[in-house]
Amino acid sequence: MNKNYIVPSEWSIIENGFDADNVEASESLFSIGNGSMGQRANFEEDYSGKTFQGSYIGGIYYPDKTRVGWWKNGYPEYFAKVLNAPNWIGIHIKINGTTFDLNTCKISDFKRELNMKEGWLSRSFTAEIPSGEKVEVTTKRFVSVEINEVGAIEYSVKAVNFSGAIEFAPYVDSGIMNEDTNYDEFFWEILEVIDGDNNACILSKTLKTEFHVATAMQVSFAINNKEVSATKETSKEEKKITHTYKLQVLEGDVATIYKYASYTSSMNYEIADLVEASFLNVEKAANLGFNALLASQIKSWDEIWKTADIVIEGDVKAQQGIRFNIFQLNQTYMGTDARLNIGPKGFTGEKYGGSTYWDTEAYCIPFYMATKDQSVAKNLLKYRYNQLDKAIENAEKLGFTNGAALYPMVTMNGEECHNEWEITFEEIHRNGAMIYGIYNYVNYTQDFAYIPEFGLEVMIAIARFWHQRANYSAAKDKYVILGVTGPNEYENNINNNYYTNYLAKWCIEYTVECLNKVKEDYKEDFDRVIEKANLTAEETYEWLKVSDNMYFPYSEEHNVYLQQDGFLDKELIPTDKLEASQRPINQKWSWDRILRSCYIKQADTLQGMYLFEDRFSKEELERHFDFYEPITVHESSLSPCVHSILAASIDRMPKAYEMYLRTSRLDLDDYNHEVHEGCHITSMAGTWMAVVQGFGGMRVWQDGILAFNPQIPEEWKSYSFTINFRGNTIKVYKSQTECKFFNESENEIKLIVDNKEIILTPSVEVVL
C-alpha cells in the first residue's frame, strides 16, 4: 500500500499524529540539507523505536570493499559510499530522571512540519512519560544555507503537570555505522575527543580515504525565553562526548536548549585547523543566536525560490509535490562546489552508494541551468572535466587506448565504483550524456567559451572511446556497437542499441564540429588542447568513418527504428494486456523473463528522441511513441517524465498528465514502498522537466533560441514557472487562456512561441 499520511499544503510537508510505522519514512521525507551537509529527520532525543539514523557531509566517502557473487575481470575493487557522519543533533533528555523516549510515551497533538519556503524542520507534541509527567515539546532545526557548515536546534520542553528537573544532555557521537556496508565494517577512526566550557568537539577521520572531520557543538539555555546558565557535567567516551545539564522548572515553565553544531572537513581546511574552525563556527552561530540564524535562513530560501518556484493553482497536492522536488534538489546541491554532485538519495539515505550517475547530465543539469546562475551548471560540467584522467584510466582498464575515456556509471571521485558487468561495462551510453550535458549547457547559456576552455578535452576523449568501441561488421558493411545495455536496463548485452549508436554518432559529429569552431575562433585553446590530446586531423577522419557509417536497426514494416538488433523476434504484447498481478514485473518475474520480454523499463529509443527532439518530425515522434510507449512499464523513476514531455509535444495531454502523476509525488506518497531508505533525488529533476519542458513546452535547441509551447493539464486552474535564462528571470504564466512572459533585465531576448518569434523586453506580455 502507498502511504497517504502527508497533509496537503502548498508550502510545507506536514505530518499530523504520531505513528511509529511512519517514523522511518518521515525521517526521509522531512530531511534537511544545504548542499554541503544534510541529514535525515531523526529525533534529537532518544528513540527506542525503529529508526534509520543518518547524517551526511557532501564529498566525504568511503571505498567499501566490493561484494560480488562471482567476480568478473575488470570489476573495481571498491564501491565508494556516501558516509554516515558523526551525529551532531543528539540530545539525551530526562524528565525527573526518566529518559524521554517517544516510543514509551503517550503522545498527543503530534505535528511535524518541513517548511520549504523557509527551510526548517519543526516538531510539536504533548507527551506523557511512563511516570506520569506531561510535557509539551516544540523543536525547530535547520542547516544553514548561509554558513553551510552549521546547523542549529531549538528544543523546548514545557513542564505541563509537574515541577522538577529537566535534564538536557547534548552530545556529539562519532561511533556511527553505515546502514549500507558490505562487510559490517566501521568506517571512522576517532582521533581526538575535546571538551570545552560550553562546547565540545570530536576529530575523526575516515579509514582509507583519510577525510578528517571535526564535529563541534555549543549550547545555551533559556527558561521561559529568558537565557539562563546551567552547570555542566562531562562524560567523555572513546567515540562520544556528552554534556549533561539539569534545569529545575516549576509547573508551566518552558525549558529550552539551543544547540549549535558544525562540521569542518579536510576538504576545506588544513587538518591542524579543523578543530578550531569548527569551534569558531559554533561560537559564531551561538553569538548570532537562533533567531538571527533563522532569519538569514528564511532570506536564503527566499532567494532560491525567486528563480525556481513553480506555482500551480487548483491542485494543492500537485503544488506540494513540485515544490518538494524543487526544495529537495536545492537541499542536495547548491552548485557552489565543483567537487560535489547530486547523489541519488541526496542527504536522505545511503542506498546506491556513490554520488554521481548519468542522471546528473541527463536530468539534473536542465533544472540547475534554468533555476540558478549559469556557474552552477558549469560546476557540474567541471566535475566531469576534473575527473577526465580517471575516466581515461577507467577505459584503459577495459582495454581502450590512446586517451579514450569511459566515464563511470557511479562515482565519487572519478573512479568507477559499480560492479555489475551488464551495467558497469556495458551501459556505456552514459558517456554520450557527458557530451550532451555540455551541448545542452552551451545551447542554453550560449557560453561556448566553456568548450575551448574545458569541454573539448572531454569530448575528444569520448569521441575516441566511441571510435574504438564500434567495430566494422563485414556482414552489414557498417559500423556496429556490440554488447551494450541501453537506458532500458531490462535488456542486457544487446547489439546495436539505437540510442547508444545514435549518441555515439552524434558525439563524434558534434566533437568534430566543435573542433572546427574552436580552431577558427579560439586558436590558442585549440593548439593547447590538440597538443595535450595529441590529436591529428587524420585521427578525426577515422572517427568520422565510424559516425558516417553507423548502423541503425530499422523496421520497414513498422516504420520505426528498433531498440536493438532482433527486437522484433520478441512477442510484442502491450502492457495493458499484462495482468495487474504480474506488475511490477521487476518484483514478479525472474530476470531472464524480463530480459526476453518486450517490456521496456524506461525511455530508450524515445530517450534519444527526447534529447534530440528538434531533429525528428512530429510524425516520427508519434510513430515511435505509439510503438514503444505501449510496451513500456515505467519501472524506473526516470521513465515517466520523458514520456510525459514527449506526450505533451505530440499533443497527448491526458497521457502527459498521467505520466507526470507517476513521479510528481513518488516519495510523498511512497509509490515504491521504499521511501524509508531515502528520497529519489535525481528523479525529482525529471518531474521538474515534465512541468517546464513538457507542459511548459520550454526547450532550447542548438540555435540557442528558447521555445515555449505551454499547455496545462485540465486538472489545474493555472500555473506558472520561473526560470533563469542568460541572467534574466523569466516567469511563464499559463491559465486556460493566456501566457505571460516577464523579463526583468534590460536585454533583448528572442523567443519562439507557437512558431512566432518574439522579442522579449522588460515585462512583455504575450497572449497565446
Place this chain on the structure above:
Amino acid sequence: MNKNYIVPSEWSIIENGFDADNVEASESLFSIGNGSMGQRANFEEDYSGKTFQGSYIGGIYYPDKTRVGWWKNGYPEYFAKVLNAPNWIGIHIKINGTTFDLNTCKISDFKRELNMKEGWLSRSFTAEIPSGEKVEVTTKRFVSVEINEVGAIEYSVKAVNFSGAIEFAPYVDSGIMNEDTNYDEFFWEILEVIDGDNNACILSKTLKTEFHVATAMQVSFAINNKEVSATKETSKEEKKITHTYKLQVLEGDVATIYKYASYTSSMNYEIADLVEASFLNVEKAANLGFNALLASQIKSWDEIWKTADIVIEGDVKAQQGIRFNIFQLNQTYMGTDARLNIGPKGFTGEKYGGSTYWDTEAYCIPFYMATKDQSVAKNLLKYRYNQLDKAIENAEKLGFTNGAALYPMVTMNGEECHNEWEITFEEIHRNGAMIYGIYNYVNYTQDFAYIPEFGLEVMIAIARFWHQRANYSAAKDKYVILGVTGPNEYENNINNNYYTNYLAKWCIEYTVECLNKVKEDYKEDFDRVIEKANLTAEETYEWLKVSDNMYFPYSEEHNVYLQQDGFLDKELIPTDKLEASQRPINQKWSWDRILRSCYIKQADTLQGMYLFEDRFSKEELERHFDFYEPITVHESSLSPCVHSILAASIDRMPKAYEMYLRTSRLDLDDYNHEVHEGCHITSMAGTWMAVVQGFGGMRVWQDGILAFNPQIPEEWKSYSFTINFRGNTIKVYKSQTECKFFNESENEIKLIVDNKEIILTPSVEVVL
C-alpha cells in the same frame, strides 16, 4: 609457471623432496577417496606451514546464504556447499616433548606416493627436529573401498639418534570451518563428545540441513612391529577429543600408531544409532588390522582397473595422466548410491560448491557407462529422476507452468544453488543434457526399459520446458529461443544459440518418439506416466509445432550454422593472431571485451555436432570445425577433449593430439595454477573420452551398434583400453598396425569397424 614436480610413473603419483610451496598442490593431487568419503592429502601430524585442510563426506552439504553484489529476481537464497567434515586423520606427535612439525624440521629423503593401482597414499622422510632428534617416518593411509565408511592410517617413527619418548596424540576434531564460506560462518553444531577406552567419537550435526555425523577413532600401537599397549590420557574439548599416549623408545626403535576412523551419517542410519555404528566400524577395522584392510583395498582397486584401465606404451607421462584421471573419477564416484553425484572438485576441494553440473550427463556418464556395470550410469540418471519435482519447482519460480522442468545449473539436492543470472537462468541447454544422458545410456546399454520406468517423466517435463521457452517470431515466421547462454560462456544473453535450439528441437522429437514407443510396447507404464503428467496428444502436437519450425541461424557465405544471431557482426580474428600477452583472455580482458569478441571458451556449435556426430557428414564437420576451432580459446577444461574427438574423426590427428595434451595432465602439471584449490574431476572424464571416443573412435549411436575407428598419436608406441559393454569386457588394442577386440562373454556382439560389420565372439581378433 606450470608446476613440474610430479615424478613420471606408470602407476603412481610421486613427489620427491619436500617443498613447502608445493604442499597445498600436493594436498589436492594426492587426495584419496572411495566414492563415499574422501580427503585432501593433509599431513596427519601438526603442520604450521601453508595448508588447506579438507575432509568430505558424499552428500553432506550446507546451504550457505547466497552472496551477490546486486540481487536479481529469481536468485536462490542459498548455495548448497560441499561441507568440510570433522578431521579424523589428525595425530599430534611430540618427540621428547617437542611438537613434531615439518615446517620446523630439517627434512631429507622426502617422498610422497599415491599408489593408484592399489589405492593408498604414503609418505616417507627423515626429519631432524630443532632440538636435534632425528626421526625416520613412514606413513600409509587409505579410505577403504570395501568398508566405505572407514579410513586407516599406519604411522611409524624411527628414533634414529636418540632414546626417549615419542608421544602420539590421535584426535577427532569437529571444530572445522569451510575454506569456502560466504559469510565466515561455522556450519557444524557439536552434540556429543564421547570418550572410550581406546576409542572416541564426536557426534555433530550440520546447521540448517541437520545431517548428523558420528566421527569415531580407535588406535593401537606397535614397537618394532610388535603390538604394545600404551597408557592413555584424555583431553576433551568442546569440539575435539584427543587421546595422548607416550611411548618410550631406544635409539633405532620404530614406534607405530595404527589409527582407524569412521564416519557414519544420518543419510544411512537412524540418528540414535550413529555413534554405535561408528564405534562398531572402527572396532571391526581394528580387529581386521591394517594389513588385512590394505589387502582388501588392493583387491578392490584391482577389480576397478579390470574394466577401466587404459594402457599407453611409449609415453610414461601420458600413461600416468590417463590413469590419474581414471583413478580420481573412481575415487569421487563409485556409483552405488543414487543420492550422490560427481562434484567438480570431488573430495579434493570445495570450490564451485554444489556437487552436480551438466558435466555429469555430458562428460561423466560415458565414462561410468563404459567402465562399470550399467547400474552405475543408471544411478546417475536416477539421481535426476529423483529430483524431478525440484526441477519443476525450479521452473515454476521462473514463470513456467504445467509441469515444465528446468534442472538446476548446480545442485546438491535438486534445488538450484547457483546465482549468476546469465548462467543460472539462461544457460538452459543443460536441460537438454538431461535427456541426452538418457538417450546415450539407452543406446549404449540397450536398456530401453529405463525410459518407461523412469526416463519418460523427465523427458515430458523437459519437452514442456522447451515448448514454453521458445516463442514465435512473427518477423522470422519461426520459433526462436531468446536470451540464453550456450556452452560457450563467453557469450551471455544471446538469441538463437544454435546448440540450444538444436537440443530443444531434438529433445521434443526424441520425447515424442519415445512416447510412441512406450505406448506401443509398455502400455501400462504409458498409462501411468500419461496420467501422472496429465499429458494429451494435443499437447504433444503443440510441442511439435515448435520443433518442426525451430529457427537456426545460418550463414550462406560461410556455409555454416552460426553460433547465435548476429555472430557475423563480430570481427573474426583467429586466435593465432592474438598476442600471447593477451592470453588467457579471461585473465587479461575485461568481461565485456570477452563477450563482444569472437572468442569461444569451449565447444558450442561443435558441442552439438559432437553429441550428434552421426547426423552430420564429414564435410559438414570439417567446415564447422574449420570455422569455429580457430576462434576457440579453450579456456574451459571441458573444451579440448571435445575438439580432440572431432579432430580425430575428421583425420586431423596432430590437432587431436594437441588438444588431448591440453587436458590430460591439467592438474598434474597445474596448467591453470589452481590445483591447490582441488582437482578438476569432471574434466578428467573428458580426457578419458578423448582417448576412447577420439583416438579409439568408439561411439555408440541410436542403432545401438558399437563403432570403433582407432587411430593413435604418433607419439605413442601402442595403447589399449578396456570397456564394459552390455556386460562384456572388451579390450581394444592399437599399435601402429593392428587392433584387437576381446569379448569375454558368450554373447554375440555386433560391432562396426571401419564401416565393416563384425560379430564379436570370445577373443575375436580383428586386424584393421
